[in-house]
Amino acid sequence: MQNENKQLRLALVGNPNVGKTTLFNTLTGFNQRVGNFPGITIERKEGQFSQMTLVDLPGIYSLDTFSPEERVTKEYLESSQADVILNIVDATNLERNLYLTLQLQQFGKPVIVLLNMMDLAQAKGLSIDIEKLEQRLQMTVIPIRAKDIITKKQLHQCLHTNNYLPFEQVYTWTNTQQAYADIEAKFLAGIIHKETEPVLTLSEQIDRLILSKWLSLPILFGLVWLMFKITFDWVGGPLADGLSGFFADVIVPFVETTFLTHTTTWFQSFIVDGIFGGIEPVLAALPVVLILFVCLSLFEDTGYMSRIALILDRIMRRLGLSGKAIVPLMLGFGCTVPAVMATKALESQRQQKLATLLLPFMSCNARLPVYVLFAAVFFPGNEGLVVALLYILGIIVAIVLGLLFNQTFFRSDVEPFLLEVPDYRVPTLKNITKQTWEKGKGFVKRATTFIIAANVIIWTLSHIGFQPTFGYVEDLDMSILASVANVFAPIFEPLGFGNWQSVVAIVTGFLAKESVTSTLGVLFSNSEAELSTTLPTFFSTASASAFLVFTLLYTPCMAVIATVKKEYGIKMMWIIVIYPVIVAWIVAWIVYQISQFIM
Amino acid sequence: MTVAKMKIGESAIVKGFTQENSFVQRLRTMGITENVVIQLKRKAPFSDPLIISCRGSELAIRIQDAKNIVIEV
Numbered sequence: 001m002q003n004e005n006k007q008l009r010l011a012l013v014g015n016p017n018v019g020k021t022t023l024f025n026t027l028t029g030f031n032q033r034v035g036n037f038p039g040i041t042i043e044r045k046e047g048q049f050s051q052m053t054l055v056d057l058p059g060i061y062s063l064d065t066f067s068p069e070e071r072v073t074k075e076y077l078e079s080s081q082a083d084v085i086l087n088i089v090d091a092t093n094l095e096r097n098l099y100l101t102l103q104l105q106q107f108g109k110p111v112i113v114l115l116n117m118m119d120l121a122q123a124k125g126l127s128i129d130i131e132k133l134e135q136r137l138q139m140t141v142i143p144i145r146a147k148d149i150i151t152k153k154q155l156h157q158c159l160h161t162n163n164y165l166p167f168e169q170v171y172t173w174t175n176t177q178q179a180y181a182d183i184e185a186k187f188l189a190g191i192i193h194k195e196t197e198p199v200l201t202l203s204e205q206i207d208r209l210i211l212s213k214w215l216s217l218p219i220l221f222g223l224v225w226l227m228f229k230i231t232f233d234w235v236g237g238p239l240a241d242g243l244s245g246f247f248a249d250v251i252v253p254f255v256e257t258t259f260l261t262h263t264t265t266w267f268q269s270f271i272v273d274g275i276f277g278g279i280e281p282v283l284a285a286l287p288v289v290l291i292l293f294v295c296l297s298l299f300e301d302t303g304y305m306s307r308i309a310l311i312l313d314r315i316m317r318r319l320g321l322s323g324k325a326i327v328p329l330m331l332g333f334g335c336t337v338p339a340v341m342a343t344k345a346l347e348s349q350r351q352q353k354l355a356t357l358l359l360p361f362m363s364c365n366a367r368l369p370v371y372v373l374f375a376a377v378f379f380p381g382n383e384g385l386v387v388a389l390l391y392i393l394g395i396i397v398a399i400v401l402g403l404l405f406n407q408t409f410f411r412s413d414v415e416p417f418l419l420e421v422p423d424y425r426v427p428t429l430k431n432i433t434k435q436t437w438e439k440g441k442g443f444v445k446r447a448t449t450f451i452i453a454a455n456v457i458i459w460t461l462s463h464i465g466f467q468p469t470f471g472y473v474e475d476l477d478m479s480i481l482a483s484v485a486n487v488f489a490p491i492f493e494p495l496g497f498g499n500w501q502s503v504v505a506i507v508t509g510f511l512a513k514e515s516v517t518s519t520l521g522v523l524f525s526n527s528e529a530e531l532s533t534t535l536p537t538f539f540s541t542a543s544a545s546a547f548l549v550f551t552l553l554y555t556p557c558m559a560v561i562a563t564v565k566k567e568y569g570i571k572m573m574w575i576i577v578i579y580p581v582i583v584a585w586i587v588a589w590i591v592y593q594i595s596q597f598i599m
Numbered sequence: 600m601t602v603a604k605m606k607i608g609e610s611a612i613v614k615g616f617t618q619e620n621s622f623v624q625r626l627r628t629m630g631i632t633e634n635v636v637i638q639l640k641r642k643a644p645f646s647d648p649l650i651i652s653c654r655g656s657e658l659a660i661r662i663q664d665a666k667n668i669v670i671e672v
Binding site: 062175204211212216309311314 | 625626642645647657660664
């Protein structure tokens with residue numbers, strides 16, 4: 001007889017921002033994105049935990065659902081695929097958390113209550129009688145620390161020995177008020193003891209400063225300025241320069257002298273220009289990308305992002321959005337793909353679509369290598385300023401279009417806004433290093449696989465021609481690629497960069513934004529001269545500015561387009577493909593005219 | 600009186616809502632029900648949104664929506 005050892009399925013359910021994903025990562029060893037903001041998880045994710053399947057679900061306040069990601073959770077629970085429900089609750093906020101806990105009984109499955117953030121509860125002077133709580137709820141209650149590995153052992157033991165209370169009963173109430181009254185009187189009375197009366201928590205003191213009338217905006221701008229300084233001038237920039245020098249002075253000469261001395265010219269060109277020329281400027285930007293990512297994670301993990309949402313709510317309202325839209329927009333400075341998914345957490349479909357339309361102008365970090373490259377060549381000494389201006393221009397374009405859309409296609413009454421404000425938390429070094437490591441790995445992986453592959457194709461097409469006979473050509477202007485791209489070059493003539501190489505770079509940028517930089521690397525660097533000396537022969541300062549602006553604003557990469565299609569359908573996808581190109585062309589033209597006038 | 604008129608630091612008891620809509624329903628599930636004590640903790644810069652504290656958590660709502668919540672000090 002075979003043991004009926006069906007894999008146990010565990011559903012992880014709880015209010016937003018109580019640490020579900022943190023626990024998920026601890027138990028499965030995965031690296032899902034977490035942050036101190038309600039609603040980071042918007043899709044369900046599965047992982048393995050000691051021969052059981054663990055399902056991480058978006059946070060949910062109750063089963064009377066409202067937002068789309070809450071529906072994901074409800075539908076999963078209704079499908080009754082889960083054998084056991086793990087309900088994480090925030091110990092500092094039992095009253096509200098238990099409202100969901102009691103509702104979870106309606107699925108007829110055992111519910112294990114995981115009491116997280118006990119340390120915070122203690123800091124607030126609360127002590128909780130766990131045994132009594134267990135008796136009253138008739139559910140197993142386990143105090144845990146979501147990020148602590150000990151939790152894994154605890155849960156492993158509990159689940160494998162079936163050492164938890166079975167499903168007992170369904171609770172029903174006529175209305176919410178009754179439910180809360182019951183929670184207070186029947187379940188929690190005499191269970192929570194306030195040991196000390198908290199005077200003013202640290203979070204409150206920090207908020208006094210950060211949300212104060214006169215200091216809130218200066219602090220916000222100061223922090224953003226600091227972020228830029230650290231990323232471009234103090235740490236990231238110098239590191240990028242060092243890395244770039246290391247490539248040009250050490251790696252490439254080493255490869256040339258060791259492997260390429262006895263090879264043919266075309267093979268040398270293939271390796272040096274095709275491979276190294278392309279990925280060098282992309283990889284050199286890695287320190288900048290990572291440091292910007294660390295800064296953004298700090299904003300999120302500390303809980304400051306929620307405050308930004310509050311501070312800017314009034315301004316965002318003018319654009320027809322709520323303060324919450326700050327989250328996807330800020331994420332857009334990292335990568336537009338998660339940012340598009342984060343728009344799903346906004347209140348209405350109108351807001352979700354509107355935020356998605358503005359996202360392409362939040363400069364994603366794959367565009368950064370172009371800025372770093374051009375700023376170093378055309379604006380030496382002012383690199384940080386130029387890059388900052390580009391980001392600001394992106395924001396201004398988004399604001400102008402937001403105002404425009406809000407007055408036209410997206411007109412509506414102001415919608416209600418409700419945001420839970422989390423306490424500040426000290427971000428853990430482990431979380432930040434882990435996530436930054438993942439990010440860096442992804443970036444390097446893309447640069448060394450996809451981008452190299454694209455470079456090889458670009459190099460090949462740019463070195464094959466029909467003149468005099470079909471075959472290898474020394475002069476790239478005679479290549480197939482040049483003749484095809486030259487057809488489209490006139491479109492960019494009014495912007496000052498009507499050369500075929502720029503056209504190719506922009507087209508490959510549709511695939512991945514790093515490709516803009518790597519393509520320029522392949523096409524503009526040659527055996528005799530480096531990119532920094534060839535670029536000024538093709539671009540003036542004015543046309544370089546226009547090229548930067550065009551790169552900043554035009555259509556996001558294919559991955560984003562696919563995400564938009566998945567989340568919002570084909571019509572929205574075409575809008576996201578076409579309208580940013582038009583906006584980019586117009587703004588780049590204006591910038592070109594102005595720069596020509598000034599310079 | 601409504602929550603929109605509360606002063607910072609003031610506590611009050613929720614008496615009801617001026618209308619029933621999905622927003623009010625949402626407030627209820629988050630614990631803002633009749634007879635609960637709420638406190639106006641803070642205001643965002645420029646006085647809007649308001650941050651109220653109720654049943655141990657802090658919620659931000661706009662003045663316009665706060666007018667829906669009827670209270671008694």
